[in-house]
Amino acid sequence: MKFFLDTANVEQIKEAKDMGMLDGVTTNPTLVAKESKDTHELYSEIVEICNGKPVSLETTTNDTAKIVKEGQDLVNTYGKNSSKIYVKVANTKAGLKAVRQLFDSGIDCNVTLTFSATQYLLAAKAGARVVSPFIGRLDDIGLDGNLHLIEEIEQIRNNYKDNEEHIPNKADTLVSSIRHPVHVVQAAMMGAPLATMPFKVLDMMFKHPLTKIGFDQFMSDLGSDETLQQ
Numbered sequence: 001m002k003f004f005l006d007t008a009n010v011e012q013i014k015e016a017k018d019m020g021m022l023d024g025v026t027t028n029p030t031l032v033a034k035e036s037k038d039t040h041e042l043y044s045e046i047v048e049i050c051n052g053k054p055v056s057l058e059t060t061t062n063d064t065a066k067i068v069k070e071g072q073d074l075v076n077t078y079g080k081n082s083s084k085i086y087v088k089v090a091n092t093k094a095g096l097k098a099v100r101q102l103f104d105s106g107i108d109c110n111v112t113l114t115f116s117a118t119q120y121l122l123a124a125k126a127g128a129r130v131v132s133p134f135i136g137r138l139d140d141i142g143l144d145g146n147l148h149l150i151e152e153i154e155q156i157r158n159n160y161k162d163n164e165e166h167i168p169n170k171a172d173t174l175v176s177s178i179r180h181p182v183h184v185v186q187a188a189m190m191g192a193p194l195a196t197m198p199f200k201v202l203d204m205m206f207k208h209p210l211t212k213i214g215f216d217q218f219m220s221d222l223g224s225d226e227t228l229q230q
């Protein structure tokens with residue numbers, strides 16, 4: 001499974017890269033707003049740190065022609081020197097029309113705000129490179145079956161994965177709105193190829209109390225006072 005970081009915070013991105021766990025970054029207007037930085041500078045910095053790994057940058061309108069223009073501008077501005085930009089487009093009728101046009105012109109889209117298998121199918125048919133089902137937000141409103149959604153999508157994806165007439169641009173599942181490590185594990189067990197998570201979830205994945213107890217015991221038995229910092 002590839003791990004994307006769901007953040008616009010450059011320090012977190014650098015740290016995940018340093019851990020050797022960074023396969024890409026997803027941003028959204030909320031995450032960008034938290035950084036209180038000039039958006040152009042922020043995007044440039046993120047793209048540079050990612051060094052060719054995919055960075056999702058979100059469009060900011062529901063007007064098809066404007067989404068297409070914004071998508072082209074994002075790719076022209078940040079997609080140079082082999083940087084990979086996925087243009088993030090909301091899963092709406094106007095958005096998916098734009099995704100089709102962007103796909104036809106060779107631009108990869110990440111279809112965001114996806115909450116159902118129906119919406120996955122539409123995005124896949126439109127030519128999405130990745131589709132982002134938001135599982136945590138389904139949890140937030142008390143809906144059961146958030147990971148059932150991933151199961152449904154994986155089944156659809158597998159049924160059609162080698163058929164470009166049905167899924168023209170892969171439409172890989174990028175499991176999103178992840179709240180805890182169990183979401184990541186369950187999505188991986190269902191075969192989802194990509195997950196995007198906040199830094200704190202990635203960090204939590206490293207922690208296990210028995211690893212700390214075991215390590216500290218080994219150190220103590222060696223006569224060392226080193227302890228594991230988690």
Ligand code: E4P
Nearest residue numbers: 006026027028132137176177
């Ligand atoms: C995905 O691309 C989104 O940025 C993200 O996963 C949304 O997550 P949230 O529900 O934690 O805001």
